[in-house]
Amino acid sequence: MEQILNSPLFGISITLIAFEIGTLIYKKIKSPLFSPFILSIIFIISFLLVFKIPSSSYQKGGDIINLMLTPATAALAISMYNKIKIIKNNFLPIIIGTFVGSLVSITSIIFMCKLFGLDDGIKYAMIPKSVTMPIALDLSQKTGGTVAVTITCVCLSGILGAVFSPALIKIFKLNNPIASGLAIGTSSHGVGTSKAIEIGETEGALSGIAIGLAGIMTVVIYTFL
Template structure:
């Protein structure tokens, strides 16, 4: 049995099957709380804990999947290209909205970490929580943070955004699809964008744009910390 765990295929197959189960539950329940990624994470943890499988064995396959993070993010360019005219028409509002969202994210982290007395290392780990994982990992390294904590913070932020974004859009009566997309992408990166794509093509494209712009802005802002 240990030979199965030692194979990189174990981690890959476990991730794929866990996510497929999450998708099936999400389709059946149609509840925003039944997020496929959240369910997949819970299943993976349960399997690893239940069978006492070392994390290192799972990581052999997990690292291969991680290689596709950057290409998957770049693939969002397709939806952006399809909404090129919308982007040109709303360039300044998009830039202003993304800048405001990124600045708010960083300032809120700094204030809350100071309020709860967290160390500089943990603070640095939490700062890039609202940008996509490849960018967040590099920012965390440069700021002296703990990359594993950064990844966890990014995932939690994305899941929360994907779950509550539709409700917040209704609550604050956001009618403009460009505004909705930029807000989701800036706050909850690629995971939020998956929900934005469900809301509409424009929302998904604008959210994809916000991922890249917010990432660049966050990199620039953290240079002054």
């Protein structure tokens, strides 16, 4: 049994099984609150707690899954290429929209941290919440942020973006797929982009390009903090 738990295949298998179960439930219920991403997290944590399996055993497989994040994100370039004309024709609005979105995200965190009297460790951990995990962790570590808080905030921003973005698009009547895609990608990185792809090809492509641009914009803005 110990050999199984210490194998990277254990973490990978548990993740795939949990996500598949979550996908089946989501197809039945069709509610964003039952997103496969959310359900798989709940299933994995519950499984580890019930059988008293240390997180370090799961993480051996989780680390391998994390390695796939970069090539998975790079694969979004395919949808971007398919929408290259739209991107060229709207290049300036895309740049401005992503910059404004990143700036609002950062300034809102700074304001809220000052309002509630949170220390710099928490502030710098939360500032990169809307960018992809590798960039967020690097920025947090270099500025003295609490890494655990950064991981939590990045995961939450992605989950909340994936869950509520369809409803928010309807509430604010964002009929422009470019605006919708940029908003999702800028605020909720890769997890939100997975939902944007479900909404439409244009939304997915623009959300994908927003991930990279938001990361760059956040790093640039960070230098002036």
